[in-house]
Amino acid sequence: MRPISRRLLQSPQGSFLSLCLVFLLAPMLARYGLGWSGGFGYLSDLAIGSLLVLVLHNRPVWIVLPVILIWCVFTIGNAELMTAVGRMPEVSDLKYLSDPQFVSHSTQGGGLSHPWLGLALALGTLLCLLTGWRRYATKRLSPVWYVLPTALLTLHVAGQYFKPSEADQWKQFNLAHKLLAEGFSTGQLAVETWLDDDSSEPPPDIAGLTRLDLSGPRLIEPGKARNVLIVTLEGIPGAYLAPNRAAIGSSYHEDLMPRLGQWATRGMNTPDYVLHGHQTIRGLYTMLCGDYDKLDSGTPKGVEMLNNHLRNQQCLPAQLRDQGFSTHFLQGAGLRFMAKDKIMPHIGFDKTLGRDWFKNKPYLEFPWGMDDKAYFEGALGYVKQLRKQKKPWMLTLLTVGTHQPYSAPDDYLARYPSAKQAAIGYLDDAIGNFLDGLEKQGVLKDTLVIVTSDESHGIDDVRLASAWGFNLVLAPEQTQLPALKRGVYGHLDLTASVLDYFGFSVPSNLSGRSLFRDYSTGREVISYTNGLLREHDGKGTLIECDFQQVCRRYASAGFIADQARFLGRFRGKQARLVSQRAELLDQSLSSGQIGQHYQFANRERIRLQETLGNDWTDNLIGAQYLELPKGTHTQVKLKIRAVRLDKQGATLQLKTKEFDRDVAALAPQLPALKAGKTLELSFGFDNLATRKAFSFHLLGQGRGAIEITDFSVVTEPLLQADLLDLEKVEESALAE
Known part of the structure; x- marks a missing residue:
């Protein structure tokens, strides 16, 4: 008698089980192992996996094998891209899925980041080959079986409609499911656009988003500070500060930055502070130039501004330089990446300095540049030098230590469960020591200090964490400022706020409100992070549009909130208006020209x-x-x-x-x-x-x-x- 295992390999049941391993078990185990667990995600895996198993069962190997290979590339490519840059592949990435380099960890030049996933898929593929050489003439599966994946997909769609999830895309969709849904939505949108032609209608109104609003009463008269210091922390979300969490009633309780949180109680802290996009250069542009950067993945406006010799003169460094300030930019990394060596001088910095300026020895070997402790020690010395000059000064600092790959000293790595958390703790002590040093030098008595972040690296399962920033103001007239600044603000407001603090005129083509004024009404704000376009109307409604061009409405008094009541969803013409407003904002420098x-x-x-x-x-x-x-x-x-x-x-x-x-x-x-x-x-x-x-x-x-x-x-x-x-x-x- 043949062994049972051999009989199983040569049976239709063996073929069926090997298909289940590749299309069901492997992706679900990968989801669990990669930390992407979520009800919608598992439902998506089951629906797509079961459909492919049913379609391929008892098919000849020349049909099955290509589908399996494509599936393996999809699965591995998705895991690799998520590990490298934190996003799922888009339809435009499909041409790279067949490229062997796509499934390598390109940022490090090594092999697969998750070799166990590749081995599991290879094993499943081998079993499919062993069980699929012979095509069995058994009876085809009954069409009734297709009720299962149909029901699972229907359940996923219904769940997304009636109880939409706040989780990231990869926790809700299998990659194949996402691409299918995206393709279906694109086709549906094209039909809707054809049936509802609005080409003759005027462009949507974006005045509320671009308005310069200095109508509110002042919190203080023109400030007493002589200098400006803007400290920008790489990737830090607002949820890391305890006063922010308390102000919005956040369910996130991990206190990774207690020292910065203590400083936040001493200054004016803004809990509902919006980051309008990802990437350092985009955040710096919005902060320093009072304009939205691209609300998609187009050319950063900082780069576009290199061809614009008028708009750059309205940026904060150029404005303060015209007022007699010496202006300085100092970051811990090299300057050439993302053209900061050209952009920063162009917008008005007299001196633009990077990693090569630092002479003090770093405490860590970090590929991007100076570790945060060594960086802030060097920056404290730079401030000491500036204080010796007669002119007032503006200094913008940018850290790099909390950028991937995260690193921290061994004693921090031993105290925290992950390298990322250890790096954040290391930054917290570094910024705490820096602010203590500023106080000892007397800097806080004559300098407006603003501590913020360029972008947010996000937090799993925390609503809107990718768009949640923070803004901490330390000013000489601190007793006249509120501890918590109520209202919705964001990076768009920083330039207008600093100019307004000093009582300088603010160029009319800038946008935003002043943090140093009170407003009795809401305001419109827009943001694009994690592939989601979000817009608040200033009247209690937040709209969120996803990759399928489906928009959802939420009742939310402000922008950042721990929870919001779902009001329903829409698409079609209304959804297109949201996208069109974003597209108009994207053209503030280029005027739509493509050359x-x-x-x-x-x-x-x-x-x-x-x-x-x-x-x-x-x-x-x-x-x-x-x-x-x-x-x-x-x-x-x-x-x-x-x-x-x-x-x-x-x-x-x-x-x-x-x-x-x-x-x-x-x-x-x-x-x-x-x-x-x-x-x-x-x-x-x-x-x-x-x-x-x-x-x-x-x-x-x-x-x-x-x-x-x-x-x-x-x-x-x-x-x-x-x-x-x-x-x-x-x-x-x-x-x-």
């Missing part, structure tokens, strides 16, 4: 490393997160001069990425740069579809230094004839 010319070279001498480094921390050029519109051609010109290179010369590498994943075949391989020589080249590529979050990464290896004298990126519309020819070529290639 752009960016120059990222600054002619700075750059000392090379002896080995090729990390794509992110060692990038030599600041051309990141650009949007290259559909129907355009992008031309890149590069010129690099060798400076004191040894006779071995330098090895240079230029990579292109979209949504932080490598894009092959767009940039040429760079030849070796010889000592005393100059490398000069030009290349281009067409954009038949819009490329979003598109980045250039230039890496160098050698002994000596180089000077980048030209790195220009020019994007211009294709001629209609060229566009038609390219579309024909693409259609022909697809047909082949």
Whole structure:
């Protein structure tokens, strides 16, 4: 008698069980192991997995195997992208799912972040092969079986409609389910748009979102402070401060920043403080220039402003410089990433300094730059230097220690359950010591100090945590300011607030309210984080629109709240109006024009490393997160001069990425740069579809230094004839 295991492998039951392993058990175990547990998520896994099992059961291997391989790439790619950048793949990422580099941990250059998931899927695939070589002529499953996945999908849709979840997308959707839902919603929206053509209607009104409102009565007369210090903490959400949690009745109770929370009780703290987007450069732009950054993944406005020599003069550093202040920007990381080396001087900083300025020894080796303790010790010395000068000063600080990958000293790692929490605790002690040091130096007596964050790295299961920021004001006239500033405020308000504090005139094309005034009415605010577009009407209603272009209404007095009453959902024309308002805000600098010319070279001498480094921390050029519109051609010109290179010369590498994943075949391989020589080249590529979050990464290896004298990126519309020819070529290639 054959062994039972062998009989099982050669039976239809064995094939069925192996399919269940790949399509049901593996994704559900992955969801549990990755910490993505949620009722809707498991329901989505069961619905899609059971449907695929039923469709593929008893099919020939040449049908089953390709589906399994695609499923494996989807599953692994989703886990890898979530680990790397904290989001699920989009439809535009599908072309990368077949790229082997997509399933590698690109930010570290290593293998899979979750090898156990790959092994589980490989085992399931092997079992499917072993059990699927022979096609059995058994009776097909009854159509009645398809009631199961249909019922599960219906239950998921009904649950989302009647009891929508606040959880992140990956806790609610299997990737295949998300892509199917997104495709269905796009088609449905196209039909609705066709049936309800509103092209002849005027654009929606955005005056309430862009209004400069200084109508409220002052809390204080023009302030007594002489200087301005803005401290920006990397990625810290407002939930970490105990006074914020208490003010909104938050159910989140983990007290990771007790020292900063104690300082918050000594100043004016704003609990309902909105972050309008993700990414440091976007947060800094909104804070310092009084304008919404892109409410999507388009080119950051800070980069666009490099082509605008009028609007940059309204930014806070330029305004204070005109008032006689010396203006300074100091961050713990290098300046070239995301072009801060060019953007910060452009908006008015007299001095823009990064990692290379610090002479004090760091306590930790951190790939992004200075650890927070060493950073704030250096910053305290910088403040001491500024206090010796006669001119008033503005200093903006930006930390980096709470950016991925998180690191902290061993004693902190031993005290906290995760490296992320340890890094936050380390930052809390560092900022606490810094503020104590400012007080001892007497800085708080003559300086307006504002402590905030550039963005929020979010907190699992905390409502709106990705949009929840904080703003702590320490002013000489503290007794005249409330401990808790009521009302909805955000980064949009910071520039107007500082100018209003000093009694300076505020440029009329800025937006926002002043934190140093009281308002009796609400105001409109918009935000885009975690793939959700949220808009508050200032009258008690918050609207939240998701990736399916479905919007939900909530009764919420303010923007940030622990809970909100669900009022119903809508789509169609009303949903399009929300998106259209966001699109109009996105065009505040470009006026909708798609032709752009960016120059990222600054002619700075750059000392090379002896080995090729990390794509992110060692990038030599600041051309990141650009949007290259559909129907355009992008031309890149590069010129690099060798400076004191040894006779071995330098090895240079230029990579292109979209949504932080490598894009092959767009940039040429760079030849070796010889000592005393100059490398000069030009290349281009067409954009038949819009490329979003598109980045250039230039890496160098050698002994000596180089000077980048030209790195220009020019994007211009294709001629209609060229566009038609390219579309024909693409259609022909697809047909082949």
